[in-house]
Amino acid sequence: MIVVENLHKHFGGFHAVDGASLEIRQGSVTGLIGPNGAGKTTLFNVVAGRLAPTSGRVLMDGEDITGLPPHALFHKGLLRTFQIAHEFSSMTVRENLMMVPAGQLGETLWNTWFRRGAIAAEERALAQKADEVLEFLTISHLADERAGNLSGGQKKLLELGRTMMVDAKVVFLDEVGAGVNRTLLNTIGDAIERLNRERGYTFCVIEHDMDFISRICDPVICMAEGKVLAQGTVEEIKNDERVIEAYLGTGLKNKIVGTTA
Amino acid sequence: MDFLNALVVFANFVVVPATAYGAQLALGALGVTLIFGILRFSNFAHGDTMAFGTMIAILVTWGLQAVGITFGPLPTALLALPVAIGVTALLLLGTDRMIYRFYRKVRAAPVILVMVSLGVMFVMNALVRFGIGVNEYRFEDGARFVIDARGFREMTGLAEGLAIRTTQVITIVMAVIMVAALFWFLRHTRTGKSMRAFSDNEDLALLSGINPERVVAVTWIITAALATTAGVLYGLDKSFKAFTYFQLLLPIFASAIVGGLGNPLGAIAGGFIIAYSEIMVTYAFKRMLTHLLPENLAPDGLVQLLSTDYKFAVSFAILIIVLLFKPTGLFKGQQS
Amino acid sequence: MTVNLRNVGLFALVAALFVITGMTQSWNVTLTIFNMGLISAILALGVNMQWGYAGLFNIGIMGFVAVGGLAAVLVSMPPVNDAWAAGGLQIIFGLILGAATIALAIQFWKRMAPGRARALGMLVILVGGFFLFRAVFDPAVSAVEAVNPAATGYLGGLGLPILLAWPAGGLLAAGCAWLIGKTALGLRSDYLAIATLGIAEIIISVLKNEDWLARGVKNVVGLPRPVPYEVNLQRSPEFVERVTAWGFDPVTASGITVKLAYAGLFATVLLVLVLLAELALRSPWGRMMRAIRDNEIAAAAMGKNVTKRHLQIFVIGCAVCGIAGAMMTTLDGQLTPGTYQPLRFTFLIWVMVIVGGSGNNWGAVLGGFLIWWLWVMVEPIGLWLIQSVVAGMGPGMLRTHLIESAAHMRLLTMGVILLLVLRFSPRGLIPEK
Amino acid sequence: MSFLIGENMTGGYGAADILHGCTLAVDKGKIAVIVGPNGAGKSTAMKAVFGMLKLRGGAVRLDGEDITTLSPQDRVAKGMAFVPQTQNIFTSMTVEENLEMGAFLRRDDIRPTMEQVYDLFPILRDKRRQPAGELSGGQRQQVAVGRALMTQPKVLMLDEPTAGVSPIVMDELFDRIIEVARTGISILMVEQNARQALEIADVGYVLVQGANRYTDTGAALLADPEVRRTFLGG
Amino acid sequence: QDIKIGIILGFTGPLESITPNMAAGAELAIAEVNEAGTLLDGQTVTSIRADSTCIDASAATAAAERLITSEGVNAIMGADCSGVTSAILHNVAKPNGVVMVSPSATSPALSADDDDGLFFRTAPSDARQGVVMTEILMDRGISSVAVTYTNNDYGQGLADSFVSAFTEAGGTVTINASHEDGRADYSSEVGALASAGGEVLVVAGYVDQGGRGIIQAALDSGAFDVFVLPDGMVGESLVENIGSGLDGSFGQYPGTDSPGAALYAEMASGAGFDGTSAFSSESYDAAALIMLAMQAAGSTSSADFKDHIMAVANEPGEPIYPGELAKAIEILKEGGEIDYVGATAVELIGTGESAGNYREIEIQNGVIETVGFR
Numbered sequence A: 001m002i003v004v005e006n007l008h009k010h011f012g013g014f015h016a017v018d019g020a021s022l023e024i025r026q027g028s029v030t031g032l033i034g035p036n037g038a039g040k041t042t043l044f045n046v047v048a049g050r051l052a053p054t055s056g057r058v059l060m061d062g063e064d065i066t067g068l069p070p071h072a073l074f075h076k077g078l079l080r081t082f083q084i085a086h087e088f089s090s091m092t093v094r095e096n097l098m099m100v101p102a103g104q105l106g107e108t109l110w111n112t113w114f115r116r117g118a119i120a121a122e123e124r125a126l127a128q129k130a131d132e133v134l135e136f137l138t139i140s141h142l143a144d145e146r147a148g149n150l151s152g153g154q155k156k157l158l159e160l161g162r163t164m165m166v167d168a169k170v171v172f173l174d175e176v177g178a179g180v181n182r183t184l185l186n187t188i189g190d191a192i193e194r195l196n197r198e199r200g201y202t203f204c205v206i207e208h209d210m211d212f213i214s215r216i217c218d219p220v221i222c223m224a225e226g227k228v229l230a231q232g233t234v235e236e237i238k239n240d241e242r243v244i245e246a247y248l249g250t251g252l253k254n255k256i257v258g259t260t261a
Numbered sequence B: 001m002d003f004l005n006a007l008v009v010f011a012n013f014v015v016v017p018a019t020a021y022g023a024q025l026a027l028g029a030l031g032v033t034l035i036f037g038i039l040r041f042s043n044f045a046h047g048d049t050m051a052f053g054t055m056i057a058i059l060v061t062w063g064l065q066a067v068g069i070t071f072g073p074l075p076t077a078l079l080a081l082p083v084a085i086g087v088t089a090l091l092l093l094g095t096d097r098m099i100y101r102f103y104r105k106v107r108a109a110p111v112i113l114v115m116v117s118l119g120v121m122f123v124m125n126a127l128v129r130f131g132i133g134v135n136e137y138r139f140e141d142g143a144r145f146v147i148d149a150r151g152f153r154e155m156t157g158l159a160e161g162l163a164i165r166t167t168q169v170i171t172i173v174m175a176v177i178m179v180a181a182l183f184w185f186l187r188h189t190r191t192g193k194s195m196r197a198f199s200d201n202e203d204l205a206l207l208s209g210i211n212p213e214r215v216v217a218v219t220w221i222i223t224a225a226l227a228t229t230a231g232v233l234y235g236l237d238k239s240f241k242a243f244t245y246f247q248l249l250l251p252i253f254a255s256a257i258v259g260g261l262g263n264p265l266g267a268i269a270g271g272f273i274i275a276y277s278e279i280m281v282t283y284a285f286k287r288m289l290t291h292l293l294p295e296n297l298a299p300d301g302l303v304q305l306l307s308t309d310y311k312f313a314v315s316f317a318i319l320i321i322v323l324l325f326k327p328t329g330l331f332k333g334q335q336s
Numbered sequence C: 001m002t003v004n005l006r007n008v009g010l011f012a013l014v015a016a017l018f019v020i021t022g023m024t025q026s027w028n029v030t031l032t033i034f035n036m037g038l039i040s041a042i043l044a045l046g047v048n049m050q051w052g053y054a055g056l057f058n059i060g061i062m063g064f065v066a067v068g069g070l071a072a073v074l075v076s077m078p079p080v081n082d083a084w085a086a087g088g089l090q091i092i093f094g095l096i097l098g099a100a101t102i103a104l105a106i107q108f109w110k111r112m113a114p115g116r117a118r119a120l121g122m123l124v125i126l127v128g129g130f131f132l133f134r135a136v137f138d139p140a141v142s143a144v145e146a147v148n149p150a151a152t153g154y155l156g157g158l159g160l161p162i163l164l165a166w167p168a169g170g171l172l173a174a175g176c177a178w179l180i181g182k183t184a185l186g187l188r189s190d191y192l193a194i195a196t197l198g199i200a201e202i203i204i205s206v207l208k209n210e211d212w213l214a215r216g217v218k219n220v221v222g223l224p225r226p227v228p229y230e231v232n233l234q235r236s237p238e239f240v241e242r243v244t245a246w247g248f249d250p251v252t253a254s255g256i257t258v259k260l261a262y263a264g265l266f267a268t269v270l271l272v273l274v275l276l277a278e279l280a281l282r283s284p285w286g287r288m289m290r291a292i293r294d295n296e297i298a299a300a301a302m303g304k305n306v307t308k309r310h311l312q313i314f315v316i317g318c319a320v321c322g323i324a325g326a327m328m329t330t331l332d333g334q335l336t337p338g339t340y341q342p343l344r345f346t347f348l349i350w351v352m353v354i355v356g357g358s359g360n361n362w363g364a365v366l367g368g369f370l371i372w373w374l375w376v377m378v379e380p381i382g383l384w385l386i387q388s389v390v391a392g393m394g395p396g397m398l399r400t401h402l403i404e405s406a407a408h409m410r411l412l413t414m415g416v417i418l419l420l421v422l423r424f425s426p427r428g429l430i431p432e433k
Numbered sequence D: 001m002s003f004l005i006g007e008n009m010t011g012g013y014g015a016a017d018i019l020h021g022c023t024l025a026v027d028k029g030k031i032a033v034i035v036g037p038n039g040a041g042k043s044t045a046m047k048a049v050f051g052m053l054k055l056r057g058g059a060v061r062l063d064g065e066d067i068t069t070l071s072p073q074d075r076v077a078k079g080m081a082f083v084p085q086t087q088n089i090f091t092s093m094t095v096e097e098n099l100e101m102g103a104f105l106r107r108d109d110i111r112p113t114m115e116q117v118y119d120l121f122p123i124l125r126d127k128r129r130q131p132a133g134e135l136s137g138g139q140r141q142q143v144a145v146g147r148a149l150m151t152q153p154k155v156l157m158l159d160e161p162t163a164g165v166s167p168i169v170m171d172e173l174f175d176r177i178i179e180v181a182r183t184g185i186s187i188l189m190v191e192q193n194a195r196q197a198l199e200i201a202d203v204g205y206v207l208v209q210g211a212n213r214y215t216d217t218g219a220a221l222l223a224d225p226e227v228r229r230t231f232l233g234g
Numbered sequence E: 001q002d003i004k005i006g007i008i009l010g011f012t013g014p015l016e017s018i019t020p021n022m023a024a025g026a027e028l029a030i031a032e033v034n035e036a037g038t039l040l041d042g043q044t045v046t047s048i049r050a051d052s053t054c055i056d057a058s059a060a061t062a063a064a065e066r067l068i069t070s071e072g073v074n075a076i077m078g079a080d081c082s083g084v085t086s087a088i089l090h091n092v093a094k095p096n097g098v099v100m101v102s103p104s105a106t107s108p109a110l111s112a113d114d115d116d117g118l119f120f121r122t123a124p125s126d127a128r129q130g131v132v133m134t135e136i137l138m139d140r141g142i143s144s145v146a147v148t149y150t151n152n153d154y155g156q157g158l159a160d161s162f163v164s165a166f167t168e169a170g171g172t173v174t175i176n177a178s179h180e181d182g183r184a185d186y187s188s189e190v191g192a193l194a195s196a197g198g199e200v201l202v203v204a205g206y207v208d209q210g211g212r213g214i215i216q217a218a219l220d221s222g223a224f225d226v227f228v229l230p231d232g233m234v235g236e237s238l239v240e241n242i243g244s245g246l247d248g249s250f251g252q253y254p255g256t257d258s259p260g261a262a263l264y265a266e267m268a269s270g271a272g273f274d275g276t277s278a279f280s281s282e283s284y285d286a287a288a289l290i291m292l293a294m295q296a297a298g299s300t301s302s303a304d305f306k307d308h309i310m311a312v313a314n315e316p317g318e319p320i321y322p323g324e325l326a327k328a329i330e331i332l333k334e335g336g337e338i339d340y341v342g343a344t345a346v347e348l349i350g351t352g353e354s355a356g357n358y359r360e361i362e363i364q365n366g367v368i369e370t371v372g373f374r
């Protein structure tokens, strides 16, 4: 589905992504983990067209999509969320969702003047769809709240909600879980699995919560210092010495994970 | 065929005036850039702040001259400068207390503050006109020239003269000192850093125990110093007239922006870019070439890229070109 | 469109200002202010589209207003045949040559691999083209400008009805905006602002110095009117009879009639534009624009072509300013390039938008009327203020000084009122909901 | 009597209240952890305790003294430090300057503390001269916590300090928090990595819709199946 | 009943520093008439100022509209800049049939305008001055000059007419470059002028605007030593501000060998303002003409007295100098004829603009000395 070939992204002298090659298989939920600053977000940004790579290629279904602008990638079915929430702060939560679908009739000036009726019908459908998504994310009561006023976690939910407004082919989730209540995160995990199964979305998920990764991801890729460190099933990764040393550690957390999982 | 004369012509009509003008713009731009850097809005009242400060300096200068105090070869106005800075600082602090503070409290968008500063500009505009009128004033005394054209010719025996004015030298020296001081202050002192922190993230600055009122006050005081100094030096070099100071605003803003808003070094660079581009592009090279080339090759025309009609346009065109390649100015300025 | 009582009240208040002016001063004064108020409202609307909808900080409005004004001349003035004969075609040819040079340079830049050869080649093309252009262009310009310089000295226009100049002004401004937008819209906030300001200054420079185009600083006066002349009305027995029958003085009535005719034309344009703007704003298009304004990065990731949309709104907003510019030149009856000053034609418009309430079309319209009224009326208000101050004062230095400075009260009053309005409604009188 | 207590706090941002008589307290040298669903009002409660929100009811007391009306700045001077959930670093300043700003009110030598922060988060030492805005999400979070530690406070308030932080750093962080608490500093923190946090908590609060739903020791809450299922993700 | 005269000048804006002296000039004439108290059998004249802003046609139109339709002025002294003048003329004065006498709008286009006989100006035509200036230069044996002009219709009109007259007479103009008023710096202009060279520099600008800036910069850099100063540049403030550097510079401004100008300057300084400031005396004359024409017509209505302006301004009749307005009113009342000379030796020609007699001046030892008349 998505193939990243020998990707480099340098900031000045710093090599944030340093020759990473990886593949996200069609129909998979691929986990992407790695220590802070490993270059995961940067990799996402390059794939999603926000940053131009220093070198290397990105392929989608065999087609070279390197350097395409974000909106063009969106139209190809590639969606992403942001690690640091990027809501449309002065718009309501519902509007945040309704603006997402592409090619709305009402986005053409001509239609806004002369095809009011058709637009109204379309709007009703969109609003309904948005309300379904909000329902799912347990924030229906906030539909008319300004998105800027949401709590940290609610903004993350909204990020996710936007990707649910359209039929995507591949969705990149950058730490949707950070700041989201764990019970809700489980529900989100279920949703991801369902979208994956029923609608055939491919996912690539960055997350630091290993429980979450363990539950839904296969395979898992671990990055470190801009390169792919290890790749495999969850179990393989969890037991990989290098991953443990660079990322998981042997401290408190793993003990807890061990005792409660 | 005379290389030296050509050089002198070029120095006299391009290098010296452009450098001095550049320094004047830079001093003005420093004030604009500081307000933008810390308080995060484009202060349209800056030109009139300069005019106000200069007005006070002129009044004090007259007073000093009346009682017979002068400053030797240097202009008396430099003695008046501290007083003028003080009064201007008081005015700015008062303005802040009465006007700007409210908008900080309600967290108004920067553009609102820009409009507010436009209102302040009108008021200050009127204050200056009430205070000293609309006329033109010369308040320069002391030695006008470090070296004048005739003196230079006699001294060197060259056909061309070179004039350097005292005020030009003072302006350049002051500009260099001020930018260095400001840079150091913002980068290396506690207060300076707290000012940058405040501009970056007001809430977090609060959480670090930074007193916002103090930061703002210091900012205005420095602005007063910068504006008054810039205004007085400009007035010494050219003359004082309220309307011209208002007109200065555009090139000053252009300088601050092309250098990168919020960056003192950028202000300096911007000032010189604007000044040099204004002067160079419309300069007629005829006289220089007449010296350089053999007689039979001497140019008939003016050898001028564009007529001076377009000097303003040209400097803006250069500004736009710079921005196209460096979208936030040469020194990576901030955005609001 | 929900009708809000407070907003209606505000409009009523501004209307009252105009009515009071009419009663205490004269209806002619009111209508003069009102007509410019209509034009100001259109300008504010255009700026509001760019800033309020899309967050584009354009402070080059002056330039587009001037371009609109130029259109009025180019459309309505009769062509100067002698000038065309003297070098009109050569000027056009020169301009084409200039444009071709730039196009060639751009193509060259795009086709060649980066490197010193490219830079050098481009420089050669540009410099060579420049001299070629000057060689063709300059003599033609001199020839044209020599044709009866006191009265013409320019190519003249097309001699068409001046009402056509309004859409033409919009189109011309849109064309300029498109060129500018293509190059400069990559810039953000204040950097975009100063770039547009610079472009406006360049446009004004051209208008002032290219005499062959519209006589430069010598001004083009006596543009045809879309409405009758007062003197003609006064000479028409029919008109005089009718108005005297109604109990009006013919001179006053003729002034009012003409102004009302203008008002009708302007109001029609304003209403149509407001309607279109409102429909667009309250639709997915408006929502998309707000999304882009709020967060460009996210909007791009959600599939919105930010660059294209920015260009679209920039061009439309500028076109509206161009229309207003053509209307204003029509109303003035002359094109005066020296008039175009950033304070009056850019910042004052911004004040209108911000005071009115950015992001809100009705706010912009209200701001347009209110601020223009103030801009004109602060003069008598300031005078009145100063007179009431000195009234209680004995004769003396201070008194004379104050009376002499009365003219500056205009600025002071403007400043104080602006500050007061912004103080009590910092988000504008009719804020974006 | 608790060292820091926000008692019966009621208030919100606009007309509607977010907090409905919520009480949070922490003893000297103890760790209090707040958990709850998104939008429960956890961050709001933290802001209220820090004086960034006007309360309509209730009081905040520090060491017995009523500080309800003090400004955030004055609370900093009284030894409180706070890491907000979002926008918690100075993006245009370097990492080192961010840390210095944390120590703004201190007059003593800050080098040793800074060294400690660097030891805790080694990556920050490498990035000390880099503008904090260029850091990755997790690195930013480390800067934010580091900034608060620089204050050498008496009470440290952290709003989701571990969001986006990798497991190995999170472990370090929790370890360090325990250490800090041992030196007598009180810690009040909001966490969504709730199980790990409650593990080290002396007291845990479960906040729902701006009110206390459960209050108990961390271990007790962890053991409560109802709490685990509804709030801790099973 | 009161007579009202509107004074519309750019009290704010680029010309704000010369307009106070212009307004004061007009008001001096009005005060003089009121002092006499004999105008139209004892009517008093009041003046009302309004701001033309010099550049904003719309604001100027609104201000004029207020003066005419609300205040009901009988005539307008103004406006100053040609752009706003023609806007006011066409949009307000003509529709309402009110006389305008401008002291300083010099655009040739205004003469050709269809003004219904309502528009007059006491400022001379640019074309004439160009010829006079050429004569002066030729007589001094100067054949190569550089020219700079303020970039408005006044400056450009004057420069154009001068350049064509001068080249026709066999002189060379090395450069003819504009400058904008109110700019911060004139180095580039001076650089270009210096590079072009020339024996002297002709500065067709305003005395306390860019013109002075240009001279200052040219002197400082040693680019030129001698300057030619047309009417807009002659004023005490120039000498005061620049000083001895100007010695040897020369020029011309409207005036005859009549003692009018000196008389006026004296009266002005008596009243506490600078009468030699640009267009101040023209303003005095403009106001005086309006009032004298009213007296001659025996009416305050524009429609009546517009036809008398030419008559009072020109021969035949008793010459009238500044300070003699009372005498003039007396003569007119008795049915006599006057030839208003005034401060600028007014002589109206064509459709009502000053014919232009010029006084040649030279600056010697920091004083403006009259050296002849043309």
Ligand SMILES: Nc1ncnc2c1ncn2[C@@H]1O[C@H](COP(=O)(O)OP(=O)(O)OP(=O)(O)O)[C@@H](O)[C@H]1O
Pocket: A011, A014, A015, A016, A034, A035, A036, A037, A038, A039, A040, A041, A042, A043, A083, D134, D135, D136, D137, D138, D139, D164
């Ligand atoms: N604009 C930039 N300029 C300079 N360095 C940058 C920039 N953006 C990111 N970096 C650096 O690149 C590295 C990779 O950052 P990235 O955001 O990709 O990390 P990450 O793997 O997403 O980490 P985290 O898990 O903390 O989010 C970091 O060390 C960061 O400091």
Ligand SMILES: Nc1ncnc2c1ncn2[C@@H]1O[C@H](COP(=O)(O)OP(=O)(O)OP(=O)(O)O)[C@@H](O)[C@H]1O
Pocket: A142, A145, A148, A149, A150, A151, A152, A153, A154, A155, A179, A181, D013, D014, D018, D036, D037, D038, D039, D040, D041, D042, D043, D044, D045, D085
């Ligand atoms: N500035 C604000 N203005 C208005 N309402 C707000 C504002 N900030 C937050 N809210 C609302 O207050 C409620 C509580 O927000 P708060 O940030 O306290 O939640 P939280 O418990 O911290 O959630 P999270 O775990 O997602 O961070 C939310 O419903 C939110 O929409």
Ligand SMILES: [Mg+2]
Pocket: A040, A041, A042, A083, D136, D137, D138
């Ligand atoms: Mg990341």
Ligand SMILES: [Mg+2]
Pocket: A151, A152, A153, D042, D043, D044, D085, D159
């Ligand atoms: Mg929170």
